Amino acid sequence: MAARGPRYPYAPMTESIVPGFRAAGVRCGLKTRGPDLMLIASEAPSAAAGVFTRSTVVGAPVTLSRARIRRGQARAIVANSGCSNVAMGARGDADALAMTEAAARALGCPPTDVLVASTGVIGQPLPLARIRRGLPKAAAALRPEGLLEAAQAIMTTDTVPKLASVRTRIGGRLVTLAGIAKGSGMIEPNMATMLSFLLTDAAVTPALLRRLLRAAVATSYNRLTVDGEGSTSDTVLLLANGCAGHPPLQDAASSGSLRLAAALGEVCEELARALARDGEGATKLVTVRVAGARSAAEAERAAKRIANSVLVKTALFGGDPNWGRILQTIGAGRIVIDLPRASVQLGGVSVFRSGASTGPEARRRAGRALRASEIDVVVHLGAGRHAATVWTCDLSYEYVRVNAEYTT
Amino acid sequence: MAARGPRYPYAPMTESIVPGFRAAGVRCGLKTRGPDLMLIASEAPSAAAGVFTRSTVVGAPVTLSRARIRRGQARAIVANSGCSNVAMGARGDADALAMTEAAARALGCPPTDVLVASTGVIGQPLPLARIRRGLPKAAAALRPEGLLEAAQAIMTTDTVPKLASVRTRIGGRLVTLAGIAKGSGMIEPNMATMLSFLLTDAAVTPALLRRLLRAAVATSYNRLTVDGEGSTSDTVLLLANGCAGHPPLQDAASSGSLRLAAALGEVCEELARALARDGEGATKLVTVRVAGARSAAEAERAAKRIANSVLVKTALFGGDPNWGRILQTIGAGRIVIDLPRASVQLGGVSVFRSGASTGPEARRRAGRALRASEIDVVVHLGAGRHAATVWTCDLSYEYVRVNAEYTT
Numbered sequence: 001m002a003a004r005g006p007r008y009p010y011a012p013m014t015e016s017i018v019p020g021f022r023a024a025g026v027r028c029g030l031k032t033r034g035p036d037l038m039l040i041a042s043e044a045p046s047a048a049a050g051v052f053t054r055s056t057v058v059g060a061p062v063t064l065s066r067a068r069i070r071r072g073q074a075r076a077i078v079a080n081s082g083c084s085n086v087a088m089g090a091r092g093d094a095d096a097l098a099m100t101e102a103a104a105r106a107l108g109c110p111p112t113d114v115l116v117a118s119t120g121v122i123g124q125p126l127p128l129a130r131i132r133r134g135l136p137k138a139a140a141a142l143r144p145e146g147l148l149e150a151a152q153a154i155m156t157t158d159t160v161p162k163l164a165s166v167r168t169r170i171g172g173r174l175v176t177l178a179g180i181a182k183g184s185g186m187i188e189p190n191m192a193t194m195l196s197f198l199l200t201d202a203a204v205t206p207a208l209l210r211r212l213l214r215a216a217v218a219t220s221y222n223r224l225t226v227d228g229e230g231s232t233s234d235t236v237l238l239l240a241n242g243c244a245g246h247p248p249l250q251d252a253a254s255s256g257s258l259r260l261a262a263a264l265g266e267v268c269e270e271l272a273r274a275l276a277r278d279g280e281g282a283t284k285l286v287t288v289r290v291a292g293a294r295s296a297a298e299a300e301r302a303a304k305r306i307a308n309s310v311l312v313k314t315a316l317f318g319g320d321p322n323w324g325r326i327l328q329t330i331g332a333g334r335i336v337i338d339l340p341r342a343s344v345q346l347g348g349v350s351v352f353r354s355g356a357s358t359g360p361e362a363r364r365r366a367g368r369a370l371r372a373s374e375i376d377v378v379v380h381l382g383a384g385r386h387a388a389t390v391w392t393c394d395l396s397y398e399y400v401r402v403n404a405e406y407t408t
Numbered sequence: 409m410a411a412r413g414p415r416y417p418y419a420p421m422t423e424s425i426v427p428g429f430r431a432a433g434v435r436c437g438l439k440t441r442g443p444d445l446m447l448i449a450s451e452a453p454s455a456a457a458g459v460f461t462r463s464t465v466v467g468a469p470v471t472l473s474r475a476r477i478r479r480g481q482a483r484a485i486v487a488n489s490g491c492s493n494v495a496m497g498a499r500g501d502a503d504a505l506a507m508t509e510a511a512a513r514a515l516g517c518p519p520t521d522v523l524v525a526s527t528g529v530i531g532q533p534l535p536l537a538r539i540r541r542g543l544p545k546a547a548a549a550l551r552p553e554g555l556l557e558a559a560q561a562i563m564t565t566d567t568v569p570k571l572a573s574v575r576t577r578i579g580g581r582l583v584t585l586a587g588i589a590k591g592s593g594m595i596e597p598n599m600a601t602m603l604s605f606l607l608t609d610a611a612v613t614p615a616l617l618r619r620l621l622r623a624a625v626a627t628s629y630n631r632l633t634v635d636g637e638g639s640t641s642d643t644v645l646l647l648a649n650g651c652a653g654h655p656p657l658q659d660a661a662s663s664g665s666l667r668l669a670a671a672l673g674e675v676c677e678e679l680a681r682a683l684a685r686d687g688e689g690a691t692k693l694v695t696v697r698v699a700g701a702r703s704a705a706e707a708e709r710a711a712k713r714i715a716n717s718v719l720v721k722t723a724l725f726g727g728d729p730n731w732g733r734i735l736q737t738i739g740a741g742r743i744v745i746d747l748p749r750a751s752v753q754l755g756g757v758s759v760f761r762s763g764a765s766t767g768p769e770a771r772r773r774a775g776r777a778l779r780a781s782e783i784d785v786v787v788h789l790g791a792g793r794h795a796a797t798v799w800t801c802d803l804s805y806e807y808v809r810v811n812a813e814y815t816t
Binding site for chain 1: 804
């Protein structure tokens with residue numbers, strides 16, 4: 001259905017061009033090196049939807065963007081790395097507002113049309129003068145193929161920029177959906193933040209756009225865990241500028257909406273997997289699939305417990321086919337499992353079945369399979385018919401180094 | 409009130425003698441080296457109480473001991489390290505039963521008077537022949553001052569045996585309470601298990617004993633976390649043989665009961681702290697105190713989130729006074745915090761107050777304070793009047809080594 005773009009991380013720039021959008025990433029001096037200020041702008045007013053952190057401690061940019069997006073419309077996104085503008089009180093709110101005003105001036109649009117996100121150190125004032133000086137430079141650098149530079153400007157401990165795109169047809173028109181994301185790893189010395197900005201030239205009503213985004217996030221970014229922590233700044237934004245020219249989608253059951261939903265799901269899943277693969281210190285992308293649960297919620301909870309267990313994550317790092325730790329974390333979560341009917345597969349090898357180990361030879365084969373850079377952990381609970389998938393990474397010495405040796 | 413015994417880990421043997429009890433730890437060949445089989449016996453029938461794992465996956469010894477302790481009476485505890493007898497189906501149940509029968513034969517008491525616990529590899533059959541050969545040897549080695557050897561025989565990745573004791577007066581008689589414990593660290597290659605056995609010569613009805621044990625566990629072992637995981641085998645047993653000779657305690661509000669409750673609380677807290685200090689790869693004992701919460705449950709949840717956050721634990725390992733990670737994990741847990749009224753102290757140094765950092769000099773002082781081997785993390789949420797304390801340890805390279813390099 002959707003013509004799939006080349007795989008992460010190097011979609012050629014032409015693939016990620018979304019008609020009517022331009023993007024740029026420039027350096028304004030917030031991080032010690034590299035680009036740190038990003039601008040995305042639409043030539044037309046866009047329907048806009050957002051999903052934000054559910055934390056009780058949120059950054060000023062989250063508060064502002066959350067309020068502005070209620071209108072369902074926006075025209076630009078400004079974001080920086082190097083400073084999260086969190087825990088700064090009234091000054092933080094004023095700085096976030098001023099940052100959107102500076103972006104609006106550079107773009108020639110009203111500030112209320114600008115959404116904002118920040119990621120980086122917590123508890124430090126936003127270097128507003130540098131951002132103000134950087135924004136005209138960013139506006140001048142805007143170009144249709146600038147999305148990779150934008151992805152670079154929001155990187156923190158990420159080791160590669162994350163960019164994905166797909167194309168589909170809606171109402172006879174070619175429609176593009178492209179997105180960027182950053183992890184889900186520690187930032188400067190302080191915060192883990194997940195940011196993702198998604199752009200499409202599809203025409204969609206704001207109400208449907210919101211619904212499509214929530215559904216896509218539920219099975220992608222919300223199924224991703226690196227260290228079990230959410231951040232004060234997690235933000236996913238989706239702009240749809242309608243430049244593809246088809247009649248606006250408004251019925252969730254229409255074939256066009258289903259195509260857009262599929263495209264959105266595909267891009268979000270690809271970016272979520274890229275974030276897990278690039279988790280701090282990660283040596284392996286781990287896909288945890290739990291089936292046979294009593295309910296969908298219990299399936300997801302079991303998968304997340306496995307994905308967040310430091311005992312399981314260190315075992316996967318060491319290539320140890322340790323099904324005992326998997327059963328133990330399921331049990332400790334008080335999740336219903338019927339051991340005689342349950343099973344565990346590691347790297348495609350069955351290591352626990354019918355209530356018992358499948359023996360030392362299977363264990364050795366699983367140990368070899370766990371040396372791969374992409375690993376599947378598949379658990380059947382034997383208790384029901386519900387399933388869930390979660391992505392994560394292993395926990396290595398490098399994770400401890402990244403998070404312990406940032407002494408300040 | 410309670411005359412306190414010398415501190416962990418080397419209470420002299422005479423301090424831990426509980427009149428009427430004898431203990432032994434011997435080697436029967438379940439682990440690659442060291443003692444691995446333990447026996448504790450009372451000369452008189454004892455009131456007995458137990459608290460067990462709440463996991464949905466439990467070992468056969470837990471099932472058997474849980475059933476036997478309903479009677480409120482027991483005379484002996486047999487326990488082994490090196491094999492947990494978990495996930496072994498009907499064979500596991502039969503083996504746990506046979507282990508208590510062999511202990512009963514060696515002691516000359518009915519098997520129903522024997523409680524059992526096992527810790528070690530999951531999914532392997534219990535080497536019953538070795539245990540049967542070892543039990544007469546253990547029975548012959550029983551002695552009043554044998555509790556330290558018993559503590560050694562249940563060690564797995566523990567680096568030191570854990571033993572604590574206090575004395576108090578009840579009804580004019582000197583009463584001793586002594587206990588041993590093992591961590592809360594990985595066992596052979598497979599399971600984390602917390603075992604603790606507590607002995608007293610106080611005279612107590614089974615109903616009151618159960619109540620006292622639950623209360624003590626709630627504020628000690630249940631406030632301890634190394635890696636956020638419970639095990640299939642967690643077991644705390646308390647025997648009271650009445651040899652002190654005072655009239656049996658039955659009223660929870662009596663002065664004697666309050667003294668025993670205080671003694672029990674003291675021993676359990678001392679052992680819980682010893683377990684945290686000896687967590688796998690731990691370089692620091694961390695005490696997390698949360699105050700100012702809306703409810704006691706929210707205070708405990710906040711403290712446990714901080715104690716289980718791998719971001720906080722790696723920061724403490726690195727000596728990084730990173731209050732941002734603490735606020736972030738509180739927020740991600742959706743715990744109510746009033747930032748302008750909240751505060752964070754690390755190692756006795758205030759690093760966050762009135763909604764803002766206390767500045768770089770305080771940060772430097774906190775960084776120095778975090779080099780200590782015992783650290784307090786104190787957080788005031790500014791949202792209410794409830795408080796909770798939790799003990800944990802930091803997360804080091806050694807933790808990853810212990811848990812990753814047991815390739816099988």
